[in-house]
Amino acid sequence: xxxxxxxxxxxxxxxxxxxxxxxxxxxxxxxxxxxxxxxxxxxxxxxxxxxxxxxxxxxxxxxxxxxxxxxxxxxxxxxxxxxxxxxxxxxxxxxxxxxxxxxxxxxxxxxxxxxxxxxxxxxxxxxxxxxxxxxxxxxxxxxxxxxxxxxxxxxxxxxxxxxxxxxxxxxxxxxxxxxxxxxxxxxxxxxxxxxxxxxxxxxxxxxxxxxxxxxxxxxxxxxxxxxxxxxxxxxxxxxxxxxxxxxxxxxxxxxxxxxxxxxxxxxxxxxxxxxxxxxxxxxxxxxxxxxxxxxxxxxxxxxxxxxxxxxxxxxxxxxxxxxxxxxxxxxxxxxxxxxxxxxxxxxxxxxxxxxxxxxxxxxxxxxxxxxxxxxxxxxxxxxxxxxxxxxxxxxxxxxxxxxxxxxxxxxxxxxxxxxxxxxxxxxxxxxxxxxxxxxxxxxxxxxxxxxxxxxxxxxxxxxxxxxxxxxxxxxxxxxxxxxxxxxxxxxxxxxxxxxxxxxxxxxxxxxxxxxxxxxxxxxxxxxxxxxxxxxxxxxxxxxx
Numbered sequence: 001x002x003x004x005x006x007x008x009x010x011x012x013x014x015x016x017x018x019x020x021x022x023x024x025x026x027x028x029x030x031x032x033x034x035x036x037x038x039x040x041x042x043x044x045x046x047x048x049x050x051x052x053x054x055x056x057x058x059x060x061x062x063x064x065x066x067x068x069x070x071x072x073x074x075x076x077x078x079x080x081x082x083x084x085x086x087x088x089x090x091x092x093x094x095x096x097x098x099x100x101x102x103x104x105x106x107x108x109x110x111x112x113x114x115x116x117x118x119x120x121x122x123x124x125x126x127x128x129x130x131x132x133x134x135x136x137x138x139x140x141x142x143x144x145x146x147x148x149x150x151x152x153x154x155x156x157x158x159x160x161x162x163x164x165x166x167x168x169x170x171x172x173x174x175x176x177x178x179x180x181x182x183x184x185x186x187x188x189x190x191x192x193x194x195x196x197x198x199x200x201x202x203x204x205x206x207x208x209x210x211x212x213x214x215x216x217x218x219x220x221x222x223x224x225x226x227x228x229x230x231x232x233x234x235x236x237x238x239x240x241x242x243x244x245x246x247x248x249x250x251x252x253x254x255x256x257x258x259x260x261x262x263x264x265x266x267x268x269x270x271x272x273x274x275x276x277x278x279x280x281x282x283x284x285x286x287x288x289x290x291x292x293x294x295x296x297x298x299x300x301x302x303x304x305x306x307x308x309x310x311x312x313x314x315x316x317x318x319x320x321x322x323x324x325x326x327x328x329x330x331x332x333x334x335x336x337x338x339x340x341x342x343x344x345x346x347x348x349x350x351x352x353x354x355x356x357x358x359x360x361x362x363x364x365x366x367x368x369x370x371x372x373x374x375x376x377x378x379x380x381x382x383x384x385x386x387x388x389x390x391x392x393x394x395x396x397x398x399x400x401x402x403x404x405x406x407x408x409x410x411x412x413x414x415x416x417x418x419x420x421x422x423x424x425x426x427x428x429x430x431x432x433x434x435x436x437x438x439x440x441x442x443x444x445x446x447x448x449x450x451x452x453x454x455x456x457x458x459x460x461x462x463x464x465x466x467x468x469x470x471x472x473x474x475x476x477x478x479x480x481x482x483x484x485x486x487x488x489x490x491x492x493x494x495x496x497x498x499x500x501x502x503x504x505x506x507x508x509x510x511x512x513x514x515x516x517x518x519x520x521x522x523x524x525x526x527x528x529x530x531x532x533x534x535x536x537x538x539x540x541x542x543x544x
Contacts, residue, residue, distance in 0.1 A: 032101075035106065035427075038409075038425070038427050039425040039427065040425075041425075042409050042410075042411060042425035042426070042427060043411040043416055043422065043423040043424055043425035043426075044416030044417045044422045044423060044424060044425060045099065045416065045424070045425065046083075046085070046095075046097045046098050046099040046108060046415040046416060046420070046424045047083040047084050047085050047093070047095075047097075047098050047099070047415075047420065048083055048098065048099060048100060049079045049082060049083050049098050049099065049100040049109070050082035050083065051100060055101070055102065055103045055104075056100050056101060056102045056103070057103075059100050059102060060102050060103070060259065060260060060263060062075060063075065063258050064255065064258050064259055064263075067254060067255060067258045067524070067525070068255070070521050070522055070523045070524065070531045071522075072400070072401060072437075072522065072524045073400075073437055073438065073441075073522050073524075076109065076111070076401075076435055076437075076438050077438070079098055079100075079109055080092065080096050080098060080109075080111070080438075083098035085097055085098050085415065085420055087442070087443075087444040088443065088444075093418075093419050093420035093421075094420065094444060095112055095414050095415040095419075095420025095421070096110060096111040096112045096415075096438070096439070096442065097109070097110040097111075097112050097115060097412065097414055097415025097420065097424060098110075098415070099424075102260060103260065103262050103263075104262070105260065105261070105430075105431070106427075106430055107430070107431050107432075107433065108412070108415075108424065108426065108430060108431070108432045108433070109432075109433050109434075109435075110412065110414075110415065110432065110433070110434050110435075111434065111435045111436075111438035111439040111442065112412075112414045112415065112439070113439060113445070113470065113471070113472040113473050114413045114414045114472070115412045115413060115414055115415065115424075115432075115434065116434050116436070116439065116472055116475065116479075117471070117472040117479075118412055118413055119404050119412075119432060119434060120475070120478055120479045120480035120482065121479055121480030121481075123410060124480050124481050124482075125407070126406060126407060126408065126410040126426075127404040127405065127406055127407065127410075127432065128149035128150070128153075128404060128405060128407050129146075129147050129148060129149050129153075129404065129405065130149070130404070130405025130406075130407065130429065130431075131405075131429075132261065132405060132429065132431070133147060133403065133405060133431075134147045134148065136253075136256065136257055136261070136264065137253065137257070139253075139272075139276060140249055140250075140253050140276065140329070141326065141329060141330055141333075142322065142325065142326030142329065143156075143322075143323070143326050144156060144326040144327050144329065144330035145157055145160060145327065145330055146330050146333075146334075149407070153482075156327060157485065159314065159317055159318070159327065160327060160331065160485055161485055162313070163310050163313060163314075163331075164485050164486055164488065164489050172373070172374075172375075172376065172492070172496055174222055174225055174226055175222060175493055175496045175497070176373060176496075176500075177225075178218055178221045178222050178225065178231065178235065179218070179496075179497065179500055181195075181218075181221070181235045181236060182214060182217075182218045182235060182497075183201070183204075183504065184199050184201070184235075185214050185217070185235045185236075186204050186207075186209060186211070186214060186538065187199045187200065187201045187202070187203050187204040187207070188203075189203075189207050189208075189209045190209060190210070190213070190214070190238070191213075191214070191217055191234070191235055191236065191237065191238040192235060192236040192237075192238075193236075193238065194236055194237070195233065195236045197236070202540070204538055204540065205537075205538070205539050205540055206537050206539060207537055207538075208511050208535055208536070208537045209535070209536065209537070210533040210534060210535055211344065211347050211534050211535075211536050212340070212344035212347075212348075212529070212530050212533045212534040213533060214235070215339075215340040215343045215344050215347075215497075216243075216336065216337075216340040216344075217234040217235045217240075217243075218235060218340070218497075219335070219336045219337075219339045219340040219343075219493070220232060220234045220240075220243055220336045220340075221233060221234055221235055222335075222493065223331075223332055223335035223336045224332075226309070226310060226335070227309065227310040227311055227328060227331060227332065227335065228286045228309060228310070228311055228328075229307050229308075229309035229311070229312070230286075241278060241282075242278065242279065242282040244275075245274075245275035245276070245278035245279045245282075246275075246279055246332070246333075248271065248272070248275040249272060249275045249276050249279055250333075250337075250525050250526050251525050252267070252269070252271065252272040252275075253272070253526075254525040254526060255267055256269075256272075279329070280325065283325050283328050283329060283332075284321065284325060286311060286328075287311070287315075287321050287324045287325055287328070288321070290311045290312055290314075290315040290324070291315060291319060291321060291324075293312070293315070295316060295319075298312055298315060298316045299316065310331070311324065311328065314327060314328075331486070333526070333527075334484070334486055334490075335486060335489070335490075337398075337526070337527040337529070338398040338399070338490055338527055339490045339493050339494055340529070341396070341398060341527045341528060341529040341530075342389070342392055342393060342396065342398060342490070342494055343494055343497055343498070344529060344530050344534050345392050345395070345396040345528075345529075345530065345534075346388065346389065346392045346494070346498065347508065347534050347536055348510070348512065348520060348530055348534045348536075349391075349392065349395075349459040350388075350508055351508050351509055351510030351511075351512070351534070351536040352510040352512070352513075352518075353459060354507070354509075356388065356459075356461055357502070357506075357507070357508060359384055359461075360384055360385060360388055360461075360498070360502055361502045361506055363382050363383070363384045363385060364382065364385065364499050364502050364503060365503070367381065367382050368499065368503065369503075370503050370541065371503065373500070374495075374496065374499050374500075376492065378499075379492060379495040379496060379499065380495075382495070382499070384461060385495055385498060385499065386491075386495070387461040387462070387464035387465070388461040388498070389491060389494055389495060389498075390461070390464055390474075391459060391460065391461040391463065391464060392459075393474075393476035394440050394469075394474060394476070395440070395441065395457075395459055396437075396522075396528050397436040397437055397440060397475075397476040397528065398476060398477075398527055398528060399436070399478075399526065399527060399528070400435060400436060400437030400522070400524045400528040401433060401434075401435050401437065401524060402433070402434055402435075402436070402478075403431055403432065403433045403434070404431075404432050404434070405429055405430065405431055405432070406426045406427065406428055406429060406430045406432065407428065408428045409425075409426070409427050409428050410426050411423035411424060411425055411426055412424040412426055412432070436475055436476065437522070437524070437528065439473065440473065440474060440475075440476075441456055441457055442456065443455065443456045443457070445470060445473050447467070452466055453466075453467065501538075503541075504540060504541065505538040505539060505540055505541060506539065506540070506541035506542075507538065507539040508536050508537070508538050508539075509536060509537050510534075510535070510536050511535040511536060511537065512532070512534065512535055512536075515532050515533075515535060516532050520532075
């Protein structure tokens with residue numbers, strides 16, 4: 001090849017790259033101009049999250065890094081501070097609503113009660129999971145209640161609602177049977193090596209353990225027992241292939257979502273698919289067992305068999321194995337992870353607040369004594385117990401970050417204009433991320449700290465004796481038509497576990513200071529859980 005041909009190829013290559021770069025810039029400018037016109041026709045822009053690189057590549061990178069390193073709360077705080085929409089820095093407008101154009105998509109972030117109220121309730125028809133979210137999560141959650149809208153969502157909700165009626169959630173036997181195994185595992189300092197392992201129950205006193213790991217095992221056993229009629233015995237088997245696969249699918253799915261539709265395609269998925277296959281194989285074996293029963297057999301079983309389960313009930317409504325699989329996975333996610341995480345956070349805080357433990361235990365003993373198993377009415381009647389759970393969920397809401405997509409052109413009531421007081425334009429298919437974690441910790445939404453009003457970031461169940469949150473400030477179970485249908489089941493299970501624990505133990509001590517320096521690691525994949533576990537020790541109450 002001659003010199004001229006080589007030079008021509010180089011020029012041609014450089015020219016092509018230059019033309020592509022120009023085309024991308026021009027396309028971006030045209031898109032921005034069109035978007036500006038559309039936004040002006042609907043409402044206003046929110047303040048912009050500070051970005052140094054084109055297409056907010058630095059913002060995308062920082063979001064993924066925050067997810068990996070469990071610093072999402074800090075990242076959102078920076079977003080609102082850099083956009084001038086917080087109230088903490090002194091110069092912000094306090095709307096806690098900002099936007100960023102990431103690659104080709106405008107995204108809105110909010111931690112404003114008025115906006116969250118609009119998304120979940122007053123403008124419920126304007127916001128939903130959307131087609132984009134459904135596609136991203138379909139492999140994991142299928143067409144379940146968590147990823148669908150419209151009639152499909154309504155059908156799922158109607159299918160699941162009867163499973164959480166009062167008679168079902170007030171039957172506490174399922175909690176008690178697995179709790180005795182939990183106490184045995186606590187004395188062992190961790191999961192048992194088989195159900196028949198001998199354990200010295202007195203060995204629990206002063207033994208440091210990760211109670212969070214045991215809570216996740218306990219709630220998995222309860223959830224699988226309740227849903228499938230047979231628990232996986234994770235408290236008596238340290239090696240749980242299903243639990244590991246379930247955790248890994250959630251972790252990778254969360255990273256894919258945070259990367260966005262463009263960069264999410266670059267996330268390696270071989271491990272994700274292997275774990276998904278393990279998870280599906282586990283669930284489908286129970287689905288197939290249920291479908292072997294005819295509708296007539298299911299009806300007979302419902303009337304006479306104590307082993308009639310959640311899955312049997314679902315199978316009496318539909319014979320579609322995929323529908324059963326999708327709803328089971330969704331309820332397993334909600335039934336195991338949210339409850340275990342909240343119990344873990346409760347013990348994280350109780351371990352460093354002995355005065356709260358004393359008050360909580362006094363109420364428990366006054367109500368049910370040291371031995372009697374509590375009834376549903378007992379649990380609901382213990383105000384300090386309920387306040388302890390409320391305070392835990394205030395600081396550590398189960399789902400700290402969530403997203404909705406606009407189903408058509410609409411607005412959010414706050415965050416637009418120079419002072420953030422005007423409506424924000426939300427064209428169709430715009431993702432709106434909202435954070436209950438950020439909102440429920442906003443100091444500007446609480447009374448000025450005093451002896452009777454602790455600071456917003458302080459764990460204090462006593463605040464609930466005199467304080468009631470403003471409407472839509474406290475939404476740990478969401479709100480509006482999509483409010484969590486398993487809320488009462490979860491609260492009942494958590495209250496039962498704490499009651500039985502503090503009938504048995506009169507002292508719990510945290511050993512987390514040397515692990516996290518007193519600042520908990522907020523691991524927010526789907527559910528908010530302690531990123532470093534919860535290392536505590538318990539002491540049994542002395543008789544007499």
